[in-house]
Amino acid sequence: MTEISMPPNPSPWRRATAAYAKLLEILLATSVGMLVIPVTLQIISRYTPLIPSYIWTEEMARFMFIWTIMIGAMVGIRESQHFEVDIWPDLSRRSEAMVRILARLGVLALALVFVTAGIEFTRFAWNRTSELADLPLWLIHVAWPISGVTWIVFAGEQIVDEMRILFGANQ
């Protein structure tokens, strides 16, 4: 399913997006690992006097969780991991490219919605802080426009690649 092929001499742009994808992967693994921390603190603090009962653990866990999901959804587009319902018969590579472009256009459409709605959503959180830890809320809401932009980059590249197959020379 994962098919990220790099041409032999990648352009600086492709190198940059590959590096960005790598960065997202590192962030994703780190955030999954960190999710364990606040929940563990919450359990420990209830049973031992070692640490006080932090009121912000639950909120912290939720906010890191939101970022984990959004980064996972970004990486998922790069690696074509989002689940699709497949009812087509086996197609020729060109027709396959055609269908893939259509599907990626769908991703692109939702990406645009996430950018526009996400900017408004981030602005809506601009002067607000979270209930328990007093964190600026836009730090969470900004995940929406960022994933929109990221999807545009990743899905855009895939569309370009499929276009090459569709219109390119017979292989």
Added chain:
Amino acid sequence: QSPITLNGAVQFNDDHAFNRALLRFEELVKKYYGKPVNFTLHRNSSLGLEKQYFEYMSQGKAVDYGIVSPAHMSTFAKAAPFIDAPFVFKGIDHMNKVVEANILAPIADEVASKAEVVLIGYSGGGIRNIFANKPLKTLADLRGLKVRVQGAPIWSKTFAAVGMSPTVIAYNEIYNAIQNGVIAAGENEAAGVEAMKFYEVAPHLNLTQHAVSIRPICFSVKTLKTLPKELQDAIMKAGKEAGDYGRQLESSEEVVKLDTLEKAGKLKRVPFEERDAMKKLADPVMATYAKEIGAEGIFEKINVV
């Protein structure tokens, strides 16, 4: 042109005081406005929870009016949870006087300017008590009690000052957490205890009376601005009266509700003997908190009413 339709939302079912206060609000708006206007009230949390209604009202989308706990306004206005904090009011009469004297107006103004939601009336009037799986009569009984509190820091601070061990648990995990003994108690007004069936797992309602709830009837500023002037006036007038009605309704029904539950053997009221001592422990925390959010003036006025 078809008449204007306004959308409301409420977390609870048809019998709940909040639902009835909002129905009264709709009725009164129709009466004062005199022209046709429609209302759709989404019940039973079908559009989410109070926190989300408030955000939608702030955006001027999906929900135009609803009843929201002040605790859920805190991301917009830090001072809002103060309205509802523990030991602010001596009792229901005191709360009524404070509302009638319009002392809470500065906080309502802050909410209106920061969240673009007007508090058009004050419903609520429920007395909050601690429900637990055991009877609690004295401060000594409360010592170390694992109790779930609302997600605003003032709640955990005051409860810790009293000697309890406040715990963070998501609202939808309370029932199971008490049943399994992860926590021993929670706190809520009678209507909440009834709606969430907390009495099934924590049948002792310990009458600490640590807070009197205020539940503002909220209206979206963005929606309000688009309405004709006469309708705006009708809404403001109806909101105030519906709030008064809601307070009166909930405080009068509270006893009936608890009587019914107790008679059915589902719940047992336990008198708490040391409320004054409990308040004394919490007072310094409240004073510091009022200073922090710049509500000392309001706090003083409340205390002298």
Added chain:
Amino acid sequence: MSGNVLSAGQAAMVLFGTFVGLLIIRVPVAFALGLACVPILLIEPHLSLMTLAQETFNAYNSFILLAVPFFLLTANLMSIGGITDRLVALSRSMVGHWPGSLAQINVVLSVFFAGISGSSTADAASQSKIFIDAQTKEGYDLSFSIAITAVSAVLAVIIPPSILMIVWGGLISTSIAAMYLAGIVPGLLIAGAQMATVHIYAVRRGYPTYPKDTWREMCCAIWRSIPALMTPFIIVGGILLGWFTATESACVAVLYSVALSTFFYRETGARELYKALLDTGRLAGVALFCVGTASAFGWLLAYYRIPQELLANVSTWGMGAIGAGFFIAFCFLVVGCFLDAIPAIIIVGTVLEPLAKSVDLHPVQFAIISIVSLAFGLVTPPYGLCLMIACSIAGVRLRYALKDTVIMLIPMLLVLAALIIWPSVSLFLPRLIVPEMLK
């Protein structure tokens, strides 16, 4: 008068029509659900595109859903830390000498796994990697191998712990402890039905059988698995004894599997750990992102009161408890074909609750019927997450394994019917152990 531009019927047509249309051109399910909301949000002056951001945010901002990545991580840590290997060895010594041994081991391992993890997605992902390749090498048909791996994965949400029961308990005040106990017997019966199916397949198709292990080997396998077999007792026991909440128990499962791997089986390295974390993030990201857009979709259904309109007359049909049970199962089986189980609970569970109450269906039995039906939805097309995972790991299309999956579902549906007809199938254990939680 709703004040909306669209009537409930029109809104339903737009929502479902766009959704299905986008699925046909192979837009990922999560994105199709989100995009289906867009026309409505644009048409309706009272809503805006920000509603989509807001509702997905609300769905993710949930402490209860946090159990999903924890269960996925537990599964990944089990396989890198050597826990899964021990459990495979144990399963082999138990059922390896039966016809179709490797497929039987596949089912038994899912039972053990179900006692540790509460996510079927995790089971499907990790066992597809182990079994599909191994089975085909031994001469099993590929479609059979995919199907049995996928259908056995559904046990993970029926046998405790279970993410679906955690979500259910938070939404409809029902004891999670009682649901956990109530899920054990139906889960084991379903596993039994699957093993019987494997047996018939194996005999008819001549699938290979391993030599019988000696008693000595068997004792050795049990001995080496004891620490891993303790996990279900720690998790379920920890909840029954009130050590931690259901969500926290998933975190405890992570901690325990880390401890086992590092201190007991000593098989985890930093590289493997990074890979486990990354794999968890990938799968959690795509699975939960879909929960968010499905919640937004469900929110719009609620905004137009579509489920209420569809089910408006059900209470007048005069169904009894058994009839209602079958109706509830039917609803969830249908919804499960199109939606993920968690949003399905959120959208349909609360709508069906009054029906269950009106016919005196026990709340715990109601929950188990619903959860088992939804678990089956994990392998029913077009949107059967476990089947999709198994197929994508095998590198084939979903259609390929469909026939065998449907055959395997038939005996499982018979178990579902049994637990609708006889309440004690599900209620027996909780009545025995936690009668006070059943009132």
